[in-house]
Amino acid sequence: MARAHRLYWRTNLVLISVLMLIGFMVSFGIPLMATRLAHVRFAGFPLPFYFGAQGAILVYVALIVVYIVLMQFADARLQRTLAIGKTEP
Template identity: 45%
Template sequence: MSTPLTAAQRAYWRRTLLLTLGLLAVWFSVTFVAGYFADELNDVTFLGFPLGFYIFAQGALVVYLMIIVVYVIAMNRLDKRYGLGERH
């Protein structure tokens, strides 16, 4: 039988879950919502390319990398805040 979580552990997991859901919402928007409106986006040009093409060829990859960076920074801060960081 597992022991019940402390208030600090519940707060940590709640913040982790909110961060994960928020970043998944950004990922979903860039991947599926922008894809759904790709035809309409292609009517606009950006740097000489249709915007729908540019978002999927370049922009989405940059957003995916930014999601990873935000996740790593936010989780490191959460770990330090709750005393769960790696010890060396």
């Protein structure tokens, strides 16, 4: 059981790290590259404006949804592991 808990928390920490890295890139990477992307237009607006005004919010919501879904899978896997451990003598 201790191994299952360690795997669960390692999965959780890796997932959080990856999602936070993506959030960091959206928050700071796109604004830092804004001058290079200013000539690209999306839906009539310059691409950096779109990312700042709309796209970043959508990415953050998507990151939350991805975290919820992946952690539900991890929770279910841990529950199965614990249930199997309880039935064995």
